[in-house]
Amino acid sequence: MKYINLLILSLMSVLICTSVQAKDEGLYFGASVGSASIEQxxxxxxxxxxxxxxxxxxxxxxxxxxxxxxxxxxxxxVDLGSPSDLSTSVDPYGLDIFAVAGIPVGPVRIFGKLGGIYWDTDLKYFEEKITDDGFDLAAGVGLEFELGSFAIRGEVEYFDILDKTWMYTVGATITF
Structure with missing residues (x-):
């Protein structure tokens, strides 16, 4: 039993250490699509x-x-769509910035991010239109499956826009 635990620990160490070294460093770009849930x-x-x-x-x-x-x-x-119901519609979008920290485990990287978003939105309630903007908290968590410089990413983000805004996306990144 002692040797099995040592073997498992050694194997996990090798996987984690090699994946940290294998992660491509440098400039990356990406795009994602999904759904936004907005409460106000x-x-x-x-x-x-x-x-x-x-x-x-x-x-x-x-x-x-x-x-x-x-x-x-x-x-x-970030474009959060234009959700609407019978009386109300909103059209939020913004520019965000994050510090991202990740833990690579084999070809998968688990990451969290914390930052802020400068947002702008138009809220229409019947015929009344209100425009609002601000800079607020933004945070997220996700998984990234890495294949060299290409990666597939899934994430959940929270934006402190209106009362509550959540964004669920799947996308891809490429590192140069």
């Missing part, structure tokens, strides 16, 4: 009380620099 509620003397919770197609393009197998910085453009 409010009260205004012109708008009365309203509650909005809808989903729509979303996409993003991004680029970054991979400093090592573990650390990167990333920035991109």
């Amino acid at each position: 509620s409010g009260s205004d003397y012109n708008l009365d009380d309203f509650k909005f919770d809808e989903n729509d197609f979303a996409w993003k393009i991004y680029g970054g620099y991979q400093f090592s197998g573990v650390l990167a910085i990333e920035a991109g453009y």
Whole structure:
């Protein structure tokens, strides 16, 4: 039993160490598509009380620099769709920037990211239109399957836009 545990520990160490060294470093670009879930509620003397919770197609393009197998910085453009219901519609988009930390395990890299997003949105409630913008918190987690300089990525991101905004995407990156 003692030798089996030692063998498993040695094998895991080799996989982790070689994958850290194997991760391509340098400039990378990517694109992802998926879905955005947006929640907003409010009260205004012109708008009365309203509650909005809808989903729509979303996409993003991004680029970054991979400093090592573990650390990167990333920035991109995010389009969160134009979800609407019978009385309300929103059209949010933004520019984000993240510090990205990852743990490579074989060809898969688990990563988390923390940063901010400068966003702009148009909210339309019946005939009343409100434009809002700001810079707020952004965070995410994901998995990346690496094949040399090409990678397939799936991630979940939270943006502090409106009340709650979640984005679920699948995409690809290429490192130069």
